[in-house]
Amino acid sequence: MADRILAGHGSGGKLMNEMIGGLIRRILGMESVQLDDSAVLHTETGKIAFTTDTFTITPIEFPGGTIGSLAVNGTVNDLAVMGAKPLYLSCALILEEGLETAVLERILVSMRSAADAAGVSIVTGDTKVVERGKADKIFINTAGIGILEGMVQRRPIMPGDAVLINGFIGDHGIVIMALRNRLSFSRGLISDCAPMNGLIGSVIAAFPESVKFMRDPTRGGVASVLNEIVKGADFGIGLAETALPVRDEVRGVSGMLGIDPLYAANEGKVLMVVRGEDADGIVEIMRSLPEGRDAAVIGRVSGDYPGRAYLETRTGGRRILPLLIEEQLPRIC
């Protein structure tokens, strides 16, 4: 590993994996970092899911949300994709000296309404104020607890299974990139920040045996989740370019930035691998809900190219969906 921490160590790609394996797990133990989105803990009365996440986003307010709603939904979704019912959240704030009170108030209001929408309670917390320059306005950590009423939604994936998503890809990541770079043509872009527990609950209730894998494709996007699924597996996953729901605005901005929406963060999406024969039925259920109106089957698990995630493009040609190395940076031309 490099002798200093680079920005890329935080980007969810190969560098980060090296740091987790070579440093964090080596010292804190294998259980300290879960492959899954939450730890599953066994108690005398049943199973609970437990997770934590820290939010450091710039800008802290954006169309469709704030760092506060993001901190609630991110943790709710990490619990929900395990098949758990999210119940309680903590909220730890690190505030930079000088932050406007009105901004903090707006962020707390958006946290509260996100928690209400997800049906969770914020039950404990902590607040620290650090000197100007020691943090970037506000950092938020939320930990969350949920109960697992059924089983963790993990079943063996096999060729013929379908890959689906509950709507447009890349909205959150692209709006943030556009804002950070003060792009004037970013109008109309809006983050998809939303809780997924309601939609996931509806799907599992209707198809209790069908869902084999779920994940919220946040940092690193859809392509990074697919790469995790196929790593070392005896199957591959092929996405159909013509089936991908991507907004025209997102396509436009991502083209300008040289960033692929498949690698852009989503904050109100769940990627599911489900039994092939149930895919259409699940999409139908998703589409009956506001947060799943644009759901689609976007790919299939196949016996071709084991261990690979790939894209079948509009030309019928195929190309690999590589593992993101580190943060995507703007290109020259």
Add this chain to the structure above:
Amino acid sequence: MNNDNIRELADAFRSLRLKRDLRIMEVCGTHTTEFFRTGVRDVFPEGLALIDGPGCPVCVTPNDYLDRAIEIARVHGVTVATFGDMVKVPSSYSSLAAEKAQGLHLEVVYSPLDALEFAAANPGIEVMFLSVGFETTAPTEAVAVQRARERNIGNFSILCGNKLTPPAVKALLDAGETRIDGFILPGHVSAIIGVEPWRFAADSYGKPGVVAGFEAYDLITATTTLVRLIEAKRYVVENGYARVVRDRGNPKAREIMYTVFEERDAHWRGIGIIPDSGLALRDAYADFDAWLRFPVEPPPAREHPGCRCGDLLRGLILPTDCGLFGTACTPENAVGPCMVSSEGPCSAYYKYGGL
């Protein structure tokens, strides 16, 4: 064009029967990547080989340029503003990313105008923009320098490493080291310079060329046209991207560019010095020239002995022919720039070539 039509076009392309094996070169780094990304490379007809050319600006920039930028930042404490592509590129001894972790002030920008605004907003900081790129970016860089002058922004400068593409293509043809039957010519560059500057390849060297756009449709139609021109021995240059590229290019952009810059011999990685292939600030704009404003003596540049970026940029090898490819040299730990730049051939092969 709808998906069904693209599919039909691609199927027809795939089933082209060539009279003999052909080797065509894509000059532009964005084309290198887009041939992969669109899947067009996967539907190439049998016998058609795509050779990567010297069209990735980061890749052709020799190590001494980045060495100088880093040395200036160290010695003079300037803030380095750059396109993101340059951040991870290895210099002789370091990289901007490694220097940043040790305190170098780095601003990643999308445009030299953003760097100028950063300088305007931070008058106490010297901002040096790394001006690396082809004819596509040079006009905007010229505008940034002009505006800096108009607005009297004295803490802005550029480290000029700009290059011109037709002289590099001519140098490859003169060297005659590898067989090239025709060229897929850069769309963005041609939008500035037009089609005319490419005619020498057809007229003097008997190599047809087609200016191409970047969508699957553009790549397939331009490549099909090029194959037909080569097989018919029609030595012409065609514009396959007329919705963006005018035959005369953009005279206004060129005028701005040549008001601020003048042509000068330039050093290309792997190729060496090519006459009149680079741009330098004219004397009238010397105030904004970081080379002059921040004198330094960088340590002697060095290359990794196994790195074959130079051979690659001359069209002699494919990325996978390099002994370091994918082993000692990967995007997260790159030996040469062709593995890091988003337009670098090695990066494209590493990322997309694995199926």
